[in-house]
Amino acid sequence: MNVHDKYKPLTFWERTYLPRIWDGLVITMHHFFRNLWHFILARFGVQREWKGAVTFQYPEIRRLFHPRLRTMHRLTKRDDGTPRCVACMMCETVCPAKCIYIVAGQRPEKEIEKVPVKFDIDLGMCVFCGYCVEACPEDAIRMDTGVIEMASYSRQSLILTKERLLSHVPHPEYYTMRKDLELAAKPVQLRTESEAGVEAH
Amino acid sequence: MPLITIDGKQIEVEKGVTVIQAAERLGINLPRYCYHPGLSIVGQCRICLVEIEKMPKLQVACYTPVTDGMVVHTQTPKAMRGRKDVLELLLVNHPLDCPVCDQAGECYLQDYYMKIGQYDSKMVEDKNKKHKALDIGPHVMLDSERCILCTRCVRFCNEVSKSNELGIFNRGDHAELLPYPDRRLDNNYSVNTVDICPVGALTEKDFRFEARVWYLQQTDSICPGCSMGCNVSVHTNTERDHHAEGRRVVRLKPRYNAEVNKWWMCDFGRYSYQPVDDSSRITAPMLKDGKGGWIETSWEVAIEAVAAKIKKALPLKKNAQVGIWASPQMTNEDLFVLRQFNQKLGFNQVAIGVTPKEKPFSDEFLIKEDKNPNTRGAAALGYNLDMEASRGIYRLAFDNQLAVLIIFHHDLAAGFDPQHLATALGNVQTLVFVGPNRNTTSEFAHILLPAASWPEKEGTFTNFAGRVQRLHQAVAPLGDARPEWQILKLLGKELGMSVPYLEAADIFAALGQSVPAFAGLNYERVGNSGAMLKG
Numbered sequence: 155m156n157v158h159d160k161y162k163p164l165t166f167w168e169r170t171y172l173p174r175i176w177d178g179l180v181i182t183m184h185h186f187f188r189n190l191w192h193f194i195l196a197r198f199g200v201q202r203e204w205k206g207a208v209t210f211q212y213p214e215i216r217r218l219f220h221p222r223l224r225t226m227h228r229l230t231k232r233d234d235g236t237p238r239c240v241a242c243m244m245c246e247t248v249c250p251a252k253c254i255y256i257v258a259g260q261r262p263e264k265e266i267e268k269v270p271v272k273f274d275i276d277l278g279m280c281v282f283c284g285y286c287v288e289a290c291p292e293d294a295i296r297m298d299t300g301v302i303e304m305a306s307y308s309r310q311s312l313i314l315t316k317e318r319l320l321s322h323v324p325h326p327e328y329y330t331m332r333k334d335l336e337l338a339a340k341p342v343q344l345r346t347e348s349e350a351g352v353e354a355h
Numbered sequence: 356m357p358l359i360t361i362d363g364k365q366i367e368v369e370k371g372v373t374v375i376q377a378a379e380r381l382g383i384n385l386p387r388y389c390y391h392p393g394l395s396i397v398g399q400c401r402i403c404l405v406e407i408e409k410m411p412k413l414q415v416a417c418y419t420p421v422t423d424g425m426v427v428h429t430q431t432p433k434a435m436r437g438r439k440d441v442l443e444l445l446l447v448n449h450p451l452d453c454p455v456c457d458q459a460g461e462c463y464l465q466d467y468y469m470k471i472g473q474y475d476s477k478m479v480e481d482k483n484k485k486h487k488a489l490d491i492g493p494h495v496m497l498d499s500e501r502c503i504l505c506t507r508c509v510r511f512c513n514e515v516s517k518s519n520e521l522g523i524f525n526r527g528d529h530a531e532l533l534p535y536p537d538r539r540l541d542n543n544y545s546v547n548t549v550d551i552c553p554v555g556a557l558t559e560k561d562f563r564f565e566a567r568v569w570y571l572q573q574t575d576s577i578c579p580g581c582s583m584g585c586n587v588s589v590h591t592n593t594e595r596d597h598h599a600e601g602r603r604v605v606r607l608k609p610r611y612n613a614e615v616n617k618w619w620m621c622d623f624g625r626y627s628y629q630p631v632d633d634s635s636r637i638t639a640p641m642l643k644d645g646k647g648g649w650i651e652t653s654w655e656v657a658i659e660a661v662a663a664k665i666k667k668a669l670p671l672k673k674n675a676q677v678g679i680w681a682s683p684q685m686t687n688e689d690l691f692v693l694r695q696f697n698q699k700l701g702f703n704q705v706a707i708g709v710t711p712k713e714k715p716f717s718d719e720f721l722i723k724e725d726k727n728p729n730t731r732g733a734a735a736l737g738y739n740l741d742m743e744a745s746r747g748i749y750r751l752a753f754d755n756q757l758a759v760l761i762i763f764h765h766d767l768a769a770g771f772d773p774q775h776l777a778t779a780l781g782n783v784q785t786l787v788f789v790g791p792n793r794n795t796t797s798e799f800a801h802i803l804l805p806a807a808s809w810p811e812k813e814g815t816f817t818n819f820a821g822r823v824q825r826l827h828q829a830v831a832p833l834g835d836a837r838p839e840w841q842i843l844k845l846l847g848k849e850l851g852m853s854v855p856y857l858e859a860a861d862i863f864a865a866l867g868q869s870v871p872a873f874a875g876l877n878y879e880r881v882g883n884s885g886a887m888l889k890g
Contacts, residue, residue, distance in 0.1 A: 242454030243567045246595075255597045258564040264487040268455040268564055272597070291454050 218330035219300060224284045226301035227275055227314065228322035230294055237320055238294035241270040245286030245295060253279035254286060273316035278309050295319075300328030357423040362430060374416040374427055375403055383429060386438065386467050388445075388553040389505035390417035393618045394514060400445065400505045402467070404437040405429045413437040435471065442472050448483045448528055449554075450500045458555030460568040464503065485531050492520075492540030494560050494622055495549055502532045502556035508548035515619060518542040532556065543722060547619050550608060561626065562606045565599040566592050574829035575610060575883060577816050579684065579809045580624035581717075582725040584818025585609060585616035586884070589628070589810050589829040602632040603830045604810050612884050615822065621721050628810065631833075635792040637805035638834025649803070654835065654845060661759075661802055662849030664785040668758035671701065675758040675784075678704040678748045681738060682764035682790075683727035686814030686826065688862040689839035690729070690736050691870070692854055693763075696843050699852045704757075706745040707738040709770035723819055728809075732817030735872040735888055745770070753779040761787045763839065764806070766794035789842060791833075805836035812838040813859035815881060817888060823876060824885035 167173055189207040196204075210217050219225070230238045241258035259271035286295050299322045306312050356367045361378050368377045373396065375385050388400035398418035405416045408426040413434060416427070428434060445464065453459045482500075489497040509521045509532070520538045524531050534540055540548065549557045571590040578585040587607045592598055599605045607628050609620035630636075640657030641649040668675050679702050681693055697705055708730075717724035734740055749771065751757050760783045767776055773795070780786055780799035788800035791808040810829040817823050832838070840862060844854040856862045860878050867876045872888045880886050 240455050241564070242459075244454065247567065247569065255595075257597055260564060266455075267488050 216328070219328055221329050223329070224282050224287075224297040225328075226277075226299045226304060226322065227280075227286070227295055227297050227319060228299050228324065229273065229316065229319040230296060231320060237270060237273070237316070238292045239270045239273060239290075240266060240268050240292055240294070241273075242268070242291065244289040244291060248285045248289040250283060250285065251279045251281045253277075253281075270316060273319060275314045275319065276312060277304055277314060278312040296324070298324045298326070298329075300325035357421045357425070359421045359425045359427065361427040368421050370420075372421050374405060374407070374414070374419045374421060374425075377421050378405075378416060378427070378429065385416050385429060386463070387417060388463060388503055389507060391507055391510075391551055391618075394507060394510040394551075397506060397510070400503060401441045402438055402445070404434055404441060406431045406434045439471050439474070442467060443474065443477075445503045446472070446476075447478060448500070449503065450482060452498070452501060452555065456498075456501065456555035457558045457563060457568070458501075458552070462555060463553040483528055486533070489533075490560075491534050492545050494546050495540050496558045496560055496563060497532065497534075498556050498558070499531045499533065500556075501554050503554055504530055504532065505553060506532075507551045507553070508532070508557055511544075511548050511551060512540070512542070515547070516542045516544040521548070543621050543623065543718065544619060544720070546622050546625050547609070551618070559606070565602075566595070566605055567598075570595055570598065571605060572829070573608075574810070574827045576810060576826050576829060577728065577818075577824045578607065578620060578624040578627060579728040579816070580621070580627040580726065581723040582727060582730050582819040583616065583624075583721050583723045584728060584816055584822060584824050584885075585620045585624055585721060586612040586824065587620060587624070591810070591829045593830060604628040604631045614884065615818065615824075616721055619721060623716075623722065630792050631808045631810055631830075633792060635794070636808070636833050636836075637791065637793060637797070637803050638836065639805060640835065641803040643801050654837075657802055657804060658842075658845045658849055661761075661785075661787050661804075662846060664759050664787075665700075665846075665850060669700070674756045676704050676751060676756060677702050678706070678751060678757045678760040678783075680745070680748060680760065680762040680765060680767075681705065681707045681733070683707060683725075683730040683733045683740075684764045684809075685733075685839055686729060686809075686812065686859075687732040687736065687817060687823065687866060687873070688814045688859045689843075690733055690738065691862055691866045692840040692843050692856070694736055694738075695854070696847060696852065699847075700850060704748050704751065705738065706748045707733050708740045708742055708745055709765055709767060710742045711769045725819065728816040728818070731819055731821055731888070732815070732823070735817060735821075736870060742770075749779055752783050755782045757783045759783075759785045759787065761789060762796060762800070764790040766796050768795040789839060791836065804842055805832075805834060806842065807832040807836045807838045811836065814838070815863060818885075821888035822885040823873070823881055823888060825878060825881050825883070 192204050195201045232238055241256050243256055246254040246256050253276040255272065255274040256270050257272035258268055261267055261269045284297055287297055356369055358365060358367050359377050361381055361383055364381045366377055366381050375387065375390055378385055385403045387403050389397055390403060396418050398415045401415055403416040404413040406428045407414050449464065453465060459465060485499040487498050487500055489499065491497045504523060506523060509523065512518050512521045520534050520540045520542065521532060522535055524533050546559055549559045570592050572593065573588045573590055576587055576589045578587045588610045589604055590606045590608060591603050592605045593603055607625050609616060609618060611618050639651040640654055642652050642657065642660060644650050665677060668677050671677060679697055681690060715724055715726050716722060730740060752760060786800045787802045787804065788797040789804045789806050790797065791806050797803060809826060811832040812826065813828050814826045815823050816826060847854045864877050866873045874889055876886055
């Protein structure tokens, strides 16, 4: 038995597809004129609370992030400015993309004897799973910089070195704790280009 | 003989055997920190507690001799609880160094905590502070905070190396492992203390922070450091080449062989892996250009060049001979193919030995004077190990009577006067060097052929006592390097001689059939612990 037999044969109008095209156009036009009408009213200062289009004028207006969003990595520091990382390789071991490259070295202080000499993350391979943050026993790596723009012209500049990771700062103001993210259309001040993580080369 | 029942299984053991040994024979593995089969028994750590019927308290399995009719339970709640409490006691002052500790991943304390511990600490007091990262010897670092005072290392230094450097000082929770005043742990077997340390108190300086142990693969092999032929396992890191400065062979660990090295190996042998990833490795066939520099080339070109020189010298004339200087660093398989090669082409100027000018260090335990792993195998294959044969070729070279000289591995500067050697090697018309590393001899060569180093090939070595033991390939040959028998196969093809073998096992099978000393041997028979030569 042909599997298609269980479907009813299409009627003439259905085979023309025109009624369905008409239905689609009605929905599109409904939203178009509704948004247009709401924007015009909002421009003249009436009915501001009516919901209009959900488009954000990125990058001038940025949407706040969910507090659990994983953005570009950073290495945290101790009070004296040295990295908290002790090169235990937990993140390197757990990393499913194998994009973390740590070379361990010795430090003369005996309390913290092991330190990373090199700590590279290859963003070109990173899958932003956040396992490195989970695995870290020292809270040395976090993904709370709020930087999501990472495009680059070369693969080489996608490799974050230890120095770059240490220079990244957290941006709590990019995040929101509000549950209703639909409403979180608060504009966020633009960063200068040099602040924006990976720079275009 | 006493009959013992452990966890319902019965075994009859000879008198004097303790419960932990009897359990081991039954395949029951009890935890242990202080017990080591190669050392005396002290019952120090108390982690091997078991319940023995008719005894009121838990007993340590390592120190309790088996008596007839003894009934032991290892998995009862009482025994498990006892072991857990002992573990808790051992961890009272143990620092939380696991993230930075090199032992993590092969630490008995960590393993056993994950298996039966996993409790929350009840301690409110601070942990005791002791010495950290204390440099106690040329190869060993001590972290006495991590020490659980099992005294394995102390007993090793007293009983095996007999050098008595280490001791436990102070009492109670201030007790601390340290070397005696003004002593350093610098005997020739010092790194064995690192191997037997169940925790991370003693770590190896050479391996310190180089790689985490869970990245390493292990391959059974034989130490090439001397004719003792200690069984080792080669630890390699091939996945993450940014670790250990890109070295593929990261460390050697001794492997138990009751007939050869027991559980130990010497420090010289332990670092015999260093040339494997050294910058002196030859990675491609090379020809000397006119100005004394080297040009990398392909195997075809290099082999053709060598073959052309040999063909030119054939048939052999008295004043233009072909010399072969084999090496007891080569495996039985390589030497066998080389022997066939020499017989087929009629090369009779064959040497193998170079007696070093200075007498090398040796002792009564594991370090032999002969620093070549396969001297006995070469002798069994009919090579003339006498220095006279070597001097004969040397004299021919000096007298300008060698058209081609192929030197395998050797650094002749070890046995001959350097200036004299320069003249002798300079007088050879074509000098071919086959070996894994450059040395002073290779600098005189006209053609360099890269040979695979010992962890890079399959084969067998025959130790001083005639025990044939197996090398397994741990890493791929570096660059274009190949095992010597494959080089000879290529060369034989050019010279109209066929070497029919496809892998080392074929050669060893042929060796077993045609050489009486190796009769009846094959890789299965050699196995993991080796097999003796006949006669």
